[in-house]
Amino acid sequence: MDTAQGQPAWVLHRRAFRESSTLVELFSREHGRIGAVANGVRRRGWSGQLEPFIPLQVVWKGRGDLKTLTEVEQAGRGYALRGGALACGFYMAELLLALTRREDPHPLTWERYAIAVDCLPGDDAEPALRRFELALLEESGYGMELETDVLGRPVVPQSAYRYTPERGAEPAGTGEGGVEVRGATLLALAATEGQGLSQEPVRSEARRLMRAVLHRHLGGRRLRSREMFRSLRG
Numbered sequence: 173m174d175t176a177q178g179q180p181a182w183v184l185h186r187r188a189f190r191e192s193s194t195l196v197e198l199f200s201r202e203h204g205r206i207g208a209v210a211n212g213v214r215r216r217g218w219s220g221q222l223e224p225f226i227p228l229q230v231v232w233k234g235r236g237d238l239k240t241l242t243e244v245e246q247a248g249r250g251y252a253l254r255g256g257a258l259a260c261g262f263y264m265a266e267l268l269l270a271l272t273r274r275e276d277p278h279p280l281t282w283e284r285y286a287i288a289v290d291c292l293p294g295d296d297a298e299p300a301l302r303r304f305e306l307a308l309l310e311e312s313g314y315g316m317e318l319e320t321d322v323l324g325r326p327v328v329p330q331s332a333y334r335y336t337p338e339r340g341a342e343p344a345g346t347g348e349g350g351v352e353v354r355g356a357t358l359l360a361l362a363a364t365e366g367q368g369l370s371q372e373p374v375r376s377e378a379r380r381l382m383r384a385v386l387h388r389h390l391g392g393r394r395l396r397s398r399e400m401f402r403s404l405r406g
Contacts, residue, residue, distance in 0.1 A: 174233065174235050175231065175232070175233045175242075176200075176202075176203060176230075176231065176232050176233075177231050178229055178230075178231065179200045179201065179202060179203065179229070179230050179231070179232070180200065180202075180228070180229060181198040181199060181200040181201070181206070181228045181229075181230050182198065182199045182224070182225070182226075182227065182228065182285065182286075183196055183197070183198060183224050183226065183228070184197045184198065184199050184205070184224065184265040184268055184269060185197040185224075185265060185269065186222055189209060192211070192213060192214060192215065193209055193211045193212070193213065194209070194210045194213045194218075194222060195207070195208075195209055195238075196208050196209075196210060196222055196241070197269060198228075198230065199268055199282065199285065200230075200282075201279065201282045202277060203275055203277060204272060204273070204274065204275055204276045204277045204278055205268060205269070205272045205273070205274050205275070205276070206232065206239055206275065207237060207239065208230075208232050208239040208240065209239075209240055209241065210241040210244070211240070211241075216244070218241075218244045221244050221245075221246050222244060223250070224261060224262075224265065225250055225251040225252075225253055225261055225289055226246055226250035226251070227246070227247040227248040227249075227250070227286070228244060228245065228246060228247055229243075229244075229246075229247040230243060230244050230245075231243035231244075237274060251289055251290070251292070251293065253292055253293065255404060256401070256404055257293050257297065258400070259397050259400035259401050259404060260288075260292050260297060260301060260397075261289065261292055262396070262397040262400065263301075263395060263397035263398075263401075264285060264288060264289075264301070264304060266395045266396065266397055267305070267308060267386065267395075268281075268308070270390055270393055271308060271309075271312045271314075271389065271390070272308075272312065278307075278311040278312070279311075280307045280310070280311055281304065281307045281308045281311050284300070284303050284304040284307040284308075285304055287300055287304075288300040288301055288303070288304045295370075296370060298369065298370065298378075298379065299369035302361060302369055302378055302379075302382060305382050305386065306361060306382075309385070309386075309389070312389075314337075314389050316340075316361070316385065317340045317341070318341070318359065318361050318362035319358070319359065319362045320340075320341075321333065321341045321342055322339050322340050322341065322342045323342075327341060327355040327359055328355045329354070329355045329356040329359055330354075330355065330356070331343065331344075331354070331355045332344035332352060332353075332354055333352070333353055333354070333355060333358065334347055334349075334350040334352055334353075335350050335353050335358070335381055335385075336349055336350035336351075337384075337385045337388040337389065338388075341353075341355075350384075351377075351380055351384045353377045353378075353380075353381050354373075354374075354377060356368070356374060357373075357374045357377040357381065360374050360378065361378055361381075
């Protein structure tokens with residue numbers, strides 16, 4: 173029987189299982205997404221820890237698709253997210269559940285997820301979300317080419333482009349479909365730390381572009397967090 177010791181992890185989803193157990197979907201740093209059962213949650217005092225947005229240190233055992241949690245410890249302060257920040261947190265969890273496979277490590281995505289959770293309550297949430305989305309796409313095999321166009325020419329900040337997931341960036345006015353975006357926005361997304369992503373109109377263009385690209389790779393799957401965003405705007 174395999175045992176994973178002291179794994180940093182976040183809870184993506186949880187639901188009650190039988191009388192005193194809980195099924196959890198974890199996102200771990202070294203093993204990626206893990207499905208696990210936590211037995212005797214109340215008796216062990218885990219009820220307040222096995223919640224989203226609380227950094228954990230966990231131990232599990234088992235070789236099958238569903239592991240068994242044997243130890244759970246809180247590894248830092250939790251985040252009591254509200255309103256739009258909560259919707260963003262659920263949005264990230266839904267993307268991970270939809271675009272990753274169990275036991276497929278995504279180390280950069282894990283790092284970006286932790287940074288984004290920390291940023292959600294503040295003013296720099298959107299740049300952190302874009303960095304998370306880009307890392308998830310890259311490590312899921314859907315990386316975006318943002319610094320050159322479809323002909324291999326460097327993207328020019330002042331130029332207008334049309335970006336499609338299937339092809340990439342091509343000069344505006346050519347081709348069909350896709351999202352119209354300025355070169356400055358593509359280059360801001362490509363920057364290591366996302367410089368410029370907090371300023372308009374780059375921020376709005378980047379959000380619109382990433383939404384279209386993710387929608388394409390989600391295969392039409394609807395995200396419940398979108399309903400939360402619409403409800404908050406209403």
